Amino acid sequence: MDQDVAKAAGAIGLDALTREARRDLARLNFPAANWVLPVDGPDGRPVLDVLVVGGGMVGQTAGFALMRDGIRHIRIVDRAPRGGEGPWGTYARMLTLRSPKHVNGPDLGVASLTFRAWYEAQHGEAAFEALHKAGRLDWLAYLLWVRETVGIPVENGVAVTAIEPVGGLVRASLAGPAGAETVWARKVVMASGRDGSGAPRLPAYPSLPDRALAHGRVFHSMDDIDFQRFAGGSVAVLGGGASAFDNAGTALEAGATKVMMFLRRPMLPQINKSKWTGFPGFLNGFTALDDELRWRFYTYIFAEQVPPPYESVLRCEQHAGFTIRFDETWTDIEADTAGVTIVTPKGRHRFDAAILGTGFDVDLLQRPECASFRDDVLLWRDRVGTAKAAADPEPARFPYLGPGFELLPRDAAPAGIAHIHMFNWGVTMSHGALAGDVPGIAPGANRLAQALVRALFVEDAEPHWQRLLVHDDEELKPTGYFVAPEDR
Numbered sequence: 001m002d003q004d005v006a007k008a009a010g011a012i013g014l015d016a017l018t019r020e021a022r023r024d025l026a027r028l029n030f031p032a033a034n035w036v037l038p039v040d041g042p043d044g045r046p047v048l049d050v051l052v053v054g055g056g057m058v059g060q061t062a063g064f065a066l067m068r069d070g071i072r073h074i075r076i077v078d079r080a081p082r083g084g085e086g087p088w089g090t091y092a093r094m095l096t097l098r099s100p101k102h103v104n105g106p107d108l109g110v111a112s113l114t115f116r117a118w119y120e121a122q123h124g125e126a127a128f129e130a131l132h133k134a135g136r137l138d139w140l141a142y143l144l145w146v147r148e149t150v151g152i153p154v155e156n157g158v159a160v161t162a163i164e165p166v167g168g169l170v171r172a173s174l175a176g177p178a179g180a181e182t183v184w185a186r187k188v189v190m191a192s193g194r195d196g197s198g199a200p201r202l203p204a205y206p207s208l209p210d211r212a213l214a215h216g217r218v219f220h221s222m223d224d225i226d227f228q229r230f231a232g233g234s235v236a237v238l239g240g241g242a243s244a245f246d247n248a249g250t251a252l253e254a255g256a257t258k259v260m261m262f263l264r265r266p267m268l269p270q271i272n273k274s275k276w277t278g279f280p281g282f283l284n285g286f287t288a289l290d291d292e293l294r295w296r297f298y299t300y301i302f303a304e305q306v307p308p309p310y311e312s313v314l315r316c317e318q319h320a321g322f323t324i325r326f327d328e329t330w331t332d333i334e335a336d337t338a339g340v341t342i343v344t345p346k347g348r349h350r351f352d353a354a355i356l357g358t359g360f361d362v363d364l365l366q367r368p369e370c371a372s373f374r375d376d377v378l379l380w381r382d383r384v385g386t387a388k389a390a391a392d393p394e395p396a397r398f399p400y401l402g403p404g405f406e407l408l409p410r411d412a413a414p415a416g417i418a419h420i421h422m423f424n425w426g427v428t429m430s431h432g433a434l435a436g437d438v439p440g441i442a443p444g445a446n447r448l449a450q451a452l453v454r455a456l457f458v459e460d461a462e463p464h465w466q467r468l469l470v471h472d473d474e475e476l477k478p479t480g481y482f483v484a485p486e487d488r
Helices: 003-027 057-068 115-123 125-130 136-150 242-253 273-277 280-288 291-304 310-317 380-384 386-391 415-419 425-431 438-459 461-470
Strands: 048-053 074-078 154-156 159-166 169-176 179-190 198-200 218-220 234-238 258-262 322-325 332-336 339-344 347-351 353-356 360-362 420-422
Touching: 003 115, 003 136, 048 057, 048 159, 048 169, 057 074, 057 136, 057 154, 057 438, 115 125, 115 136, 159 415, 169 415, 179 415, 179 438, 234 242, 234 347, 242 258, 242 310, 242 353, 258 347, 273 280, 273 291, 280 291, 280 425, 280 438, 291 380, 291 425, 339 353, 360 425, 380 386, 415 420, 420 438, 425 438, 438 461
Parallel strands: 048 074, 048 179, 074 154, 179 420, 218 353, 234 258, 234 353, 258 322
Antiparallel strands: 159 169, 169 179, 198 360, 332 339, 339 347
């Protein structure tokens, strides 16, 4: 079968699967009828039940779960264009996902919406059996197909610039193609990705206090990098995690003749302890543990660190120009228009460019949209005490979340921040990796939706009581035992 014929057959198979998935959704009565009572905001317009900030894998799955449970007056916004949500089509440079090919999540338990069903519809069952892991760009295409098939309403090109709890509501400032906009919502879900609870981690160097001074030569691994610029040249990479190896591999494949990786450790981490957590007991039970146990679990996992996937290491190892310098961290970067000089305790090294594979900080203080309430948020450091926080400063900066991922107020802070629910990497210390890692997506989205259903119902308990009183579905009217209201 030639390529054009195979492509046409794949399109036909995917169209058939789309129809099947929509029939399955209809059989499940999706989307459920809206049951949330309307509320008018200070501007006289209807208030959103939920504003979801972020339309990538996590945000769209949250929207799917809300629609399934009858919360329909929602908006899901993402600042990126369609296909640019999250890392898959942007700064993620791995060839395949880290997770096994059979892992589920965005499907929320609908078999015809799984990645396996999507892949087999286009390539056949034998091709799925032969597949090692899901390709990164395949996963992006799959996510977009789920969105379109389910009808999840993501608005692209819309950024949230400010969030402010006001009384029992949340005011959000949006900026999109139509200009600035203010919306009111009863709940806000922060599904804004890996950097949604902080910012890229950028070490400070004496000669490079600001990347604006880097002359286009120093990058973070999440930056948009034109690797072709460095074909035939040399690139330094700081860090030995997955993103560091993926950027190194991309540089080598773009023609860089020398890529040198620097690690402060004497060896690469060997065991992925976080992989152990991907079973139902942990995913569903972790949040029920007390603070001491939760702190013990994740400070240990973080301290052990995560090794790069072996596929990413092999990708680099096959290039003669790739080397690793262990036990050699950077103390300075001197950048000029011609390149960079990396300074370490062991010497000075000259390269055409440098990439910081240093990950992301979790620190709400760095999120500009959270400026109105960030000092009021309860953090893990407030719960574990000064000594433990000093020993493990990064876990200590995570927000300490309630059972529905809601932010909790510190001391006498306004309780209104509980209307804001974190659903990004910031949930990890409180709930486990339920808002980023694929195995946790479905348990996380289900827990989030259930929490919002519960909260919205409880807040409107009295109006619902009144609706119960006037409910008059006269079941026996077609029978001979019907009694008219006036005769009861």
